[in-house]
Amino acid sequence: MLKGIPRIISPELLKILCEMGHGDTLVIADGNFPAASLSSKLITLSGHGSIAVLEAILELFPLDEAPITQIGVMETADQSKPEIWEAYAKHATELVPIERYAFYEKAKNAYCIIATSESALYANAILTKGVL
Amino acid sequence: MLKGIPRIISPELLKILCEMGHGDTLVIADGNFPAASLSSKLITLSGHGSIAVLEAILELFPLDEAPITQIGVMETADQSKPEIWEAYAKHATELVPIERYAFYEKAKNAYCIIATSESALYANAILTKGVL
Amino acid sequence: MLKGIPRIISPELLKILCEMGHGDTLVIADGNFPAASLSSKLITLSGHGSIAVLEAILELFPLDEAPITQIGVMETADQSKPEIWEAYAKHATELVPIERYAFYEKAKNAYCIIATSESALYANAILTKGVL
Amino acid sequence: MLKGIPRIISPELLKILCEMGHGDTLVIADGNFPAASLSSKLITLSGHGSIAVLEAILELFPLDEAPITQIGVMETADQSKPEIWEAYAKHATELVPIERYAFYEKAKNAYCIIATSESALYANAILTKGVL
Amino acid sequence: MLKGIPRIISPELLKILCEMGHGDTLVIADGNFPAASLSSKLITLSGHGSIAVLEAILELFPLDEAPITQIGVMETADQSKPEIWEAYAKHATELVPIERYAFYEKAKNAYCIIATSESALYANAILTKGVL
Amino acid sequence: MLKGIPRIISPELLKILCEMGHGDTLVIADGNFPAASLSSKLITLSGHGSIAVLEAILELFPLDEAPITQIGVMETADQSKPEIWEAYAKHATELVPIERYAFYEKAKNAYCIIATSESALYANAILTKGVL
Amino acid sequence: MLKGIPRIISPELLKILCEMGHGDTLVIADGNFPAASLSSKLITLSGHGSIAVLEAILELFPLDEAPITQIGVMETADQSKPEIWEAYAKHATELVPIERYAFYEKAKNAYCIIATSESALYANAILTKGVL
Amino acid sequence: MLKGIPRIISPELLKILCEMGHGDTLVIADGNFPAASLSSKLITLSGHGSIAVLEAILELFPLDEAPITQIGVMETADQSKPEIWEAYAKHATELVPIERYAFYEKAKNAYCIIATSESALYANAILTKGVL
Amino acid sequence: MLKGIPRIISPELLKILCEMGHGDTLVIADGNFPAASLSSKLITLSGHGSIAVLEAILELFPLDEAPITQIGVMETADQSKPEIWEAYAKHATELVPIERYAFYEKAKNAYCIIATSESALYANAILTKGVL
Amino acid sequence: MLKGIPRIISPELLKILCEMGHGDTLVIADGNFPAASLSSKLITLSGHGSIAVLEAILELFPLDEAPITQIGVMETADQSKPEIWEAYAKHATELVPIERYAFYEKAKNAYCIIATSESALYANAILTKGVL
Numbered sequence A, B, C, D, E, F, G, H, I, J: 001m002l003k004g005i006p007r008i009i010s011p012e013l014l015k016i017l018c019e020m021g022h023g024d025t026l027v028i029a030d031g032n033f034p035a036a037s038l039s040s041k042l043i044t045l046s047g048h049g050s051i052a053v054l055e056a057i058l059e060l061f062p063l064d065e066a067p068i069t070q071i072g073v074m075e076t077a078d079q080s081k082p083e084i085w086e087a088y089a090k091h092a093t094e095l096v097p098i099e100r101y102a103f104y105e106k107a108k109n110a111y112c113i114i115a116t117s118e119s120a121l122y123a124n125a126i127l128t129k130g131v132l
Helices: A011-019 A050-058 A085-089 A100-109 B011-019 B050-058 B085-089 B100-109 C011-019 C050-058 C085-089 C100-109 D011-019 D050-058 D084-089 D100-109 E011-019 E050-058 E085-089 E100-109 F011-019 F050-058 F084-089 F100-109 G011-019 G050-058 G084-089 G100-109 H011-019 H050-058 H084-089 H100-109 I011-019 I050-058 I084-089 I100-109 J011-019 J050-058 J084-089 J100-109
Strands: A025-029 A042-045 A071-074 A095-098 A112-116 A125-128 B025-029 B042-045 B071-074 B095-098 B112-116 B125-128 C025-029 C042-045 C071-074 C095-098 C112-116 C125-128 D025-029 D042-045 D071-074 D095-098 D112-116 D125-128 E025-029 E042-045 E071-074 E095-098 E112-116 E125-128 F025-029 F042-045 F071-074 F095-098 F112-116 F125-128 G025-029 G042-045 G071-074 G095-098 G112-116 G125-128 H025-029 H042-045 H071-074 H095-098 H112-116 H125-128 I025-029 I042-045 I071-074 I095-098 I112-116 I125-128 J025-029 J042-045 J071-074 J095-098 J112-116 J125-128
Touching: A011 A042, A011 A112, A011 F011, A025 A050, A025 A100, A050 A085, A050 A112, A050 A125, A071 A085, A071 A100, A085 A095, A095 A100, A100 A125, B011 B042, B011 B112, B011 C011, B025 B050, B025 B100, B050 B085, B050 B112, B050 B125, B071 B085, B071 B100, B085 B095, B095 B100, B100 B125, C011 C042, C011 C112, C025 C050, C025 C100, C050 C085, C050 C112, C050 C125, C071 C085, C071 C100, C085 C095, C095 C100, C100 C125, D011 D042, D011 D112, D011 E011, D025 D050, D025 D100, D050 D084, D050 D112, D050 D125, D071 D084, D071 D100, D084 D095, D095 D100, D100 D125, E011 E042, E011 E112, E025 E050, E025 E100, E050 E085, E050 E112, E050 E125, E071 E085, E071 E100, E085 E095, E095 E100, E100 E125, F011 F042, F011 F112, F025 F050, F025 F100, F050 F084, F050 F112, F050 F125, F071 F084, F071 F100, F084 F095, F095 F100, F100 F125, G011 G042, G011 G112, G011 J011, G025 G050, G025 G100, G050 G084, G050 G112, G050 G125, G071 G084, G071 G100, G084 G095, G095 G100, G100 G125, H011 H042, H011 H112, H011 I011, H025 H050, H025 H100, H050 H084, H050 H112, H050 H125, H071 H084, H071 H100, H084 H095, H095 H100, H100 H125, I011 I042, I011 I112, I025 I050, I025 I100, I050 I084, I050 I112, I050 I125, I071 I084, I071 I100, I084 I095, I095 I100, I100 I125, J011 J042, J011 J112, J025 J050, J025 J100, J050 J084, J050 J112, J050 J125, J071 J084, J071 J100, J084 J095, J095 J100, J100 J125
Parallel strands: A025 A112, A042 A112, A071 A095, B025 B112, B042 B112, B071 B095, C025 C112, C042 C112, C071 C095, D025 D112, D042 D112, D071 D095, E025 E112, E042 E112, E071 E095, F025 F112, F042 F112, F071 F095, G025 G112, G042 G112, G071 G095, H025 H112, H042 H112, H071 H095, I025 I112, I042 I112, I071 I095, J025 J112, J042 J112, J071 J095
Antiparallel strands: A025 A125, A071 A125, B025 B125, B071 B125, C025 C125, C071 C125, D025 D125, D071 D125, E025 E125, E071 E125, F025 F125, F071 F125, G025 G125, G071 G125, H025 H125, H071 H125, I025 I125, I071 I125, J025 J125, J071 J125
């Protein structure tokens, strides 16, 4: 634990957030996301929901200035908007829906995937780090 | 995630609990415990309190039948009883206080230390797995 | 060993099943399948048949909701249906035969291959994990 | 799989049995034995009982000629003789009971511990390889 | 050493032969073959000829049933037939000559290359494991 | 880089500071200290002086409450007080001089040694993390 | 530390500079560059600006003789010239602006990326080692 | 050191020369060659010239019988012939000049690159091992 | 393979023999010796007898000049002299018998143990390298 | 290669010399010294004599100021002084002879052992780094 660091952020995740640069992306995965198979770096935050994780991360770094890359979400099959997106939308200029398989491709290239236990469906989000 | 497994239990922790045998011990460490320096195997459950972790583990395995080894706790300097011990006491025949440095020695020999973010002081507990 | 976990599931396999997500696949290989050469993650369950393994896994996670991906089997050269398929068929909406070399390609991309000692021929199956 | 090799013997275990020499020891552990914490080399044969494992191993190598080292078993607290010992006794000149903590020390020095899912209690055995 | 296992088979090679499946290939390389640079798994059997190695392996597993894949040999520049092929030919329906660079490509994809000290030229052979 | 984290703290050091617990120690080594040979975990902060490193660390965690363990320094041969100690003394109740070889022993047991390029002699300090 | 080696050069960086050959490239990355995600070898020099790093490196090796490869910089979106480029320009025949994504590609192929904490934007530089 | 082995050949290099087969290649790199970045296996023979290394190697294995592959050298920009080539030419039927970037490609595929400190320019050579 | 190196010496063994110095010891183990459990470095020469291995090694390095350390052999229980010792005795001033468990202790400290398939009993030998 | 660094110093050795601190020791071993078995870090400088290595190192760091630790040499059996010691003696206040087995103990604790091919006997030296 450290002064000013949210307790939900593990030491390993803190290191990863710190070594990310402008333009690097990070996926906050819900409990059903195939995080282990798609990630090159995997952080497991079992037992936590995705909103708490998102908000802790945003205390530590800004999102990219371009709205299109700030927060992407996984598009639902029927184009509906999951309720959890409302909590995400408070933190970005706009939420950008990304088709499921395109989202998987982006997740493979992300610097890190954080596996949460979020039980809401279609609750995956991909963030781009901004300039400090 | 799996059917019947508490979501707070990460895949890595699940493996460790499963490979432990009768008589192996496990430390649930509070947020100030020197878990990384004392452990040979370390599981980090950042953002969680110790009671939730204890209760999830006890869904998966029984404690040893001998009361003296079921749950040990770290003795306070003034022999007071931290409030959090009451929650632990529900799960064992008795709680066994262990002097601070003796507790550290036991922690070094534990099969695993789980680093939680528990903010209560003297909230460390050491469990012994029983027979299945 | 843990409460409620079939004993045939090793600690390492339990971890793998737990870290798989929606859409990840797993191969249950018969004793003649080239499991070691095709797998990126290999679990060896020597001495066991494939039906016992399949049934233990299905106690732990649901199959994908889409019938086409639930359970795939390796097509025989002469389109015959091995007797062992009947035991598999009880667990899926339908069994989907996959041509031998196509099956190998899918196996390479599976999250895990489990090498059993199943002596029946053409007893390989590929499962897709569903939503929890 | 290979001609003449019992199917319960995994490739990794086969290698270990082959590289053992005269005087090296091997523990067949029951499902409650702390195999992972005591072993330097661990083989997991989940889902199998200990007798099947013992008999498969004895197809592959002879026990030491000295009765005192052929097969040791873990002494029960009340000096009773578990029923499973009868099956073991068929393979050695005599079974040698070893006190629980002395057995743990011998297990630490064994070349390999095989973790089975044997549900009988006090079913642990330690074998010494003989001369080929 | 183990009962019934030819002494020329090292523990590591025994493991590899055991984990190979139907259709996996293995190269027995003569002393001049670039075994270390082409292999993903390399077994070194220095001081041995290739016939002794071939015969020991065939005590442990059958060749594939299809003659075209049983034993391939490296074609000589002048289409001559090296004398050593006669010893190989006793073990297969037919020997299948493979052009030098095509042989190298197959060797790269083999499960294992065994580097012998065989002094005969063009004595390389590639085997395909059959069904047990 | 992260909001609120001094830029001199590398991602790896940030992780280490975060995983340290109450009572763990850390050495800030001057440029001549044998940091690589004594450390189990080594962080290299070439080109920096020790005061800047000390002050950055103290923004992130508190020192232990016991004055005797807050900041130890390496005793000079002639009991003189290096000028640089004045800067250290501002951060602790008292500075505790430790004989050279005793300091080396403590350094071996520290959780981490940070190798700086501090050119002042006898500028080594050992800190103990407090409670958060 | 060594005689004649600038103190900002860590032992690991010194090794890397020494093993680079004619034509190998090295990126000096500013604090916002995605250094960890693009590098195969990463050196972290937290707390330092890029000019000090550049000047220390140039004490140790010459730049390539061809002006086009001596020092490349990351082109700004509006073709403006960041003030920090003036310090870089003193060390090369000319500075060669490279479009942002082309710069990323070159960084992936560089022998090493040095992550500084340089706060100036567009302060990334790529150097090519010359002949000694 | 061993009887009959030139002292300039390190134990690691001796192993590599021994495991190379017919057709494998090896680069003797001059002091400016980007050996570390192009090699999959790197041997560093600092402080030695390339002729001494070449002659020691040729005591241990023959070159390929085909003149075109015996010794290749890196072509100079102006087609001149460096003086050091004369020493190389004594050991091959002919020296085969290879264009600079083609030479780099061949070096990437070599079994080993030996980094010498040869100060002559364009002194790189690529050898092909023959039949023993 | 290399000129002048006996073919029974594998590349890895050749490296080990070359890096041994004056006073380092090496065990040639018979087929029943517990070579894998006692060795820190293990070379497996399956299928070979111990005399051929000894003679190949002595082509490459001299034994120590002190007769007491040249060749030690494992003492038999009844002080008899195995026939194979005669072949060993040709290479040393005298053979020095070493009690079985003392031999095991020396084997643990040897630089390397070579596991042969020698079928003669009490055929283990320990050599000390001399000065070149 | 780098400006001002002797060519005999390899990149790996340069790193090691740079990370050594005041009081760390380094052994320059002659060609017969058991360097590989005694070292925790080994640098091989095959083909070089020990004087050239010593002189290159002393260009890079000073020896300790205490004469007793500057340069130790291995005492000969007959107390004679090998001729090569004269070259060493030029670089230290005095040469300190150390009994053979005491020298081996010091070598085990050295930060690094450099294995040269020095052919002179009793040419081993142990240096202590001073203050920069």
